[in-house]
Amino acid sequence: MSYDKELAAAKKAASLAARLCQKVQKALLQSDVQSKNDRSPVTVADYGSQALVSYVLQQEFPSEFSLVAEEDSKDLRKDAAQELVERMTKLVNDSLASDGSYSVTLSTEDILKFIDSGKSEGGPEGRHWVLDPIDGTKGFLRGGQYAIALALLDRGKVVLGVLACPNLPLTSIRDQQSPNDEVGCLFFAEIGGGTYMQPLDGSSAVKVQVTAVENPEEASFFESYEALHSKHDLSSSIAEKLGIKAPPVRIDSQAKYGALSRGDGAIYMRLPREGYREKIWDHAAGCIVVTEAGGVVTDAAGNPLDFSRGKYLDLDTGIIVTNQKLMPLLFKAVRESLEEKASSL
Ligand SMILES: Nc1ncnc2c1ncn2[C@@H]1O[C@H](COP(=O)(O)OS(=O)(=O)O)[C@@H](OP(=O)(O)O)[C@H]1O
Numbered sequence: 371m372s373y374d375k376e377l378a379a380a381k382k383a384a385s386l387a388a389r390l391c392q393k394v395q396k397a398l399l400q401s402d403v404q405s406k407n408d409r410s411p412v413t414v415a416d417y418g419s420q421a422l423v424s425y426v427l428q429q430e431f432p433s434e435f436s437l438v439a440e441e442d443s444k445d446l447r448k449d450a451a452q453e454l455v456e457r458m459t460k461l462v463n464d465s466l467a468s469d470g471s472y473s474v475t476l477s478t479e480d481i482l483k484f485i486d487s488g489k490s491e492g493g494p495e496g497r498h499w500v501l502d503p504i505d506g507t508k509g510f511l512r513g514g515q516y517a518i519a520l521a522l523l524d525r526g527k528v529v530l531g532v533l534a535c536p537n538l539p540l541t542s543i544r545d546q547q548s549p550n551d552e553v554g555c556l557f558f559a560e561i562g563g564g565t566y567m568q569p570l571d572g573s574s575a576v577k578v579q580v581t582a583v584e585n586p587e588e589a590s591f592f593e594s595y596e597a598l599h600s601k602h603d604l605s606s607s608i609a610e611k612l613g614i615k616a617p618p619v620r621i622d623s624q625a626k627y628g629a630l631s632r633g634d635g636a637i638y639m640r641l642p643r644e645g646y647r648e649k650i651w652d653h654a655a656g657c658i659v660v661t662e663a664g665g666v667v668t669d670a671a672g673n674p675l676d677f678s679r680g681k682y683l684d685l686d687t688g689i690i691v692t693n694q695k696l697m698p699l700l701f702k703a704v705r706e707s708l709e710e711k712a713s714s715l
């Protein structure tokens with residue numbers, strides 16, 4: 371089955387949302403009065419992105435629409451949020467007007483409704499869109515990496531994924547010469563069709579592949595920027611077992627899956643603290659982008675991720691990602707480190 375029409379709509383929606391986020395982040399980084407604790411820019415961009423993606427998908431697929439998305443409008447309906455909602459409404463309408471394909475002006479109530487149409491629970495039947503309107507909200511505020519991550523589930527399987535990474539350099543993050551290198555990547559993958567990357571400005575796409583590195587000593591690895599999101603001590607013990615020499619590259623958000631899909635690094639380890647439950651929108655798009663580029667994504671027990679159980683991913687301990695050659699070695703090192711840790715407790 372082909373999902374070409376769905377993929378085209380997903381690319382359009384994610385690109386529009388990326389433009390909105392870029393605009394907000396630019397204003398945020400330029401303003402000298404910003405207070406470190408002011409989260410309103412990310413709030414405006416996050417909800418604005420969700421409203422835009424939801425609107426575009428509903429225009430393209432009016433009859434069959436189900437969206438599992440991270441945000442809902444509850445906080446926005448409070449009186450104190452009124453100014454923020456107005457700012458967001460203007461941003462969303464400006465984005466739609468600049469695109470030109472929809473001649474519409476949405477009211478604040480319309481926008482809140484589009485945000486709330488992301489309340490589906492997903493599951494093993496039918497089709498569901500899965501959206502993280504901004505993944506890496508902390509990275510967004512820091513001026514670092516973030517992603518707009520959109521995927522489609524069909525009968526519980528991820529069949530397409532789009533990752534817009536507005537701050538990711540077009541060339542490998544390992545070869546960065548100057549901070550002026552061009553940024554803004556759109557990764558996309560359809561099941562059985564491979565993974566492609568194109569500049570967010572719309573120029574032509576290239577096929578990407580994960581790295582062919584077979585020697586773990588030459589492998590480099592990614593982990594979350596935020597130490598709270600992953601046990602960095604555990605990943606360093608795994609890296610040591612593998613003989614990895616280079617220090618980890620810390621990047622925010624699913625931009626890690628994008629960077630890995632084109633070979634910027636060989637391994638991504640995400641081993642959250644006990645009790646943290648992973649959500650499908652944090653991994654669905656990234657997972658297909660990596661697997662269609664020839665990579666493997668499993669939990670720490672070696673099982674593929676199961677996106678058919680609703681909003682949460684029920685998995686064993688964490689998520690590990692690499693190419694097919696390195697996976698058996700990585701898996702072994704992960705098991706050994708976890709066992710050592712368990713016996714030392
Ligand atoms: N405690 C904890 N453990 C693990 N994961 C957590 C935790 N808290 C949050 N999150 C989720 O992580 C998403 C950000 O992904 P990353 O961890 O790759 O980003 S970062 O490098 O830490 O910025 C982030 O996604 P966004 O909320 O969309 O930014 C969260 O869903």
Ligand SMILES: [Mg+2]
Pocket residue numbers: 502504505506651652
């Ligand atoms: Mg997220």
Ligand SMILES: [Mg+2]
Pocket residue numbers: 440502503504505506507
């Ligand atoms: Mg998010």
Ligand SMILES: [Mg+2]
Pocket residue numbers: 440507
């Ligand atoms: Mg969040």
